[in-house]
Amino acid sequence: MTASTQSAYTSKPLASLSLDLDNEWAYLKTHGNPIWETYPSYLDTVVPRILDVLARRKLSITVFVVGQDAALDYNRQALAQIARAGHEIGNHSMRHEPWLHLFSEDDLEQELAEAERYIQIATGQKPLGFRGPGYSQSSAMLRVLTQRGYAYDASSLPSFIGPIARAYYFATGQFNAEQRERLNRLFGSWREGLRPLKPYRWHFDETSLLEMPVTTFPGFRIPIHLSYVMYLAGFSKILAQTYFNTALRACRLFGVEPSILLHPLDFLGGEDVPRLQFFPSMGMSGQQKIAIVERYLDNLVDLFNVCSVGEHAAIVATRSNLMKIKPSN
Numbered sequence: 453m454t455a456s457t458q459s460a461y462t463s464k465p466l467a468s469l470s471l472d473l474d475n476e477w478a479y480l481k482t483h484g485n486p487i488w489e490t491y492p493s494y495l496d497t498v499v500p501r502i503l504d505v506l507a508r509r510k511l512s513i514t515v516f517v518v519g520q521d522a523a524l525d526y527n528r529q530a531l532a533q534i535a536r537a538g539h540e541i542g543n544h545s546m547r548h549e550p551w552l553h554l555f556s557e558d559d560l561e562q563e564l565a566e567a568e569r570y571i572q573i574a575t576g577q578k579p580l581g582f583r584g585p586g587y588s589q590s591s592a593m594l595r596v597l598t599q600r601g602y603a604y605d606a607s608s609l610p611s612f613i614g615p616i617a618r619a620y621y622f623a624t625g626q627f628n629a630e631q632r633e634r635l636n637r638l639f640g641s642w643r644e645g646l647r648p649l650k651p652y653r654w655h656f657d658e659t660s661l662l663e664m665p666v667t668t669f670p671g672f673r674i675p676i677h678l679s680y681v682m683y684l685a686g687f688s689k690i691l692a693q694t695y696f697n698t699a700l701r702a703c704r705l706f707g708v709e710p711s712i713l714l715h716p717l718d719f720l721g722g723e724d725v726p727r728l729q730f731f732p733s734m735g736m737s738g739q740q741k742i743a744i745v746e747r748y749l750d751n752l753v754d755l756f757n758v759c760s761v762g763e764h765a766a767i768v769a770t771r772s773n774l775m776k777i778k779p780s781n
């Protein structure tokens with residue numbers, strides 16, 4: 453990030469925007485549906501929609517890509533389109549296992565290296581940012597990311613809602629005993645809600661790694677990523693819009709530079725992926741959801757200068773007052 457580029461972001465507070473490119477098979481896998489093993493994909497449908505919405509607002513964001521999708525020939529055209537449009541490509545793991553926090557360092561090394569290889573083949577970019585599926589994170593993961601030269605991690609969701617999300621998956625999924633044991637540790641614990649909202653450095657082994665948390669509502673620690681707000685819009689569009697706008701203004705009030713998260717299902721309706729109709733907000737059409745996303749992004753752009761997580765991290769990394777935290781696990 454050059455000085456001239458950084459000065460372009462001084463008129464309004466900074467915000468970053470990212471998208472976790474979870475594919476249809478990844479949702480089916482987490483839900484316990486064996487159809488996931490055929491790797492069904494909606495990338496050819498959703499990627500053009502996403503790129504169109506972003507292009508019309510001249511937004512460059514970070515797209516966290518799953519290595520398994522990059523490994524499959526039928527996904528590579530869509531992934532290449534994202535890179536050609538100028539968006540940063542991040543690593544979202546190889547196999548989208550939401551319990552990466554249970555992996556050993558050797559297993560994590562293999563997971564990241566394999567994902568990097570396929571992602572670079574498909575997009576031409578070597579990822580410098582990582583986000584764990586299901587916000588999975590561990591001290592082992594942070595060490596491996598540092599050793600592999602990552603500039604930042606973006607796996608922290610400082611919210612108390614993790615156990616509630618876990619209960620939802622228990623109630624709606626089809627899991628065997630082994631899967632249920634793993635799910636007991638999915639999405640973290642209540643203590644995740646006590647983590648900082650602002651970027652900080654994980655400090656360990658005489659080194660450090662920048663953490664770019666996914667922002668939650670200051671004070672309340674409730675998610676404000678668009679999938680959550682989309683769920684509220686299923687009940688009341690006015691309520692959802694008021695909630696999101698209030699959260700953004702709270703970020704400005706408390707000096708939080710928000711990192712806002714998108715998912716593909718924010719652009720897809722039940723008619724696009726019938727197998728995912730169990731998912732919240734899939735009762736709306738794709739057209740309805742895109743209109744909601746566009747409205748929320750316009751609100752974000754009105755209040756903040758929006759960039760990719762990588763650009764945001766490059767600016768944050770120059771600051772000398774970042775909090776340092778030692779990993780606890």
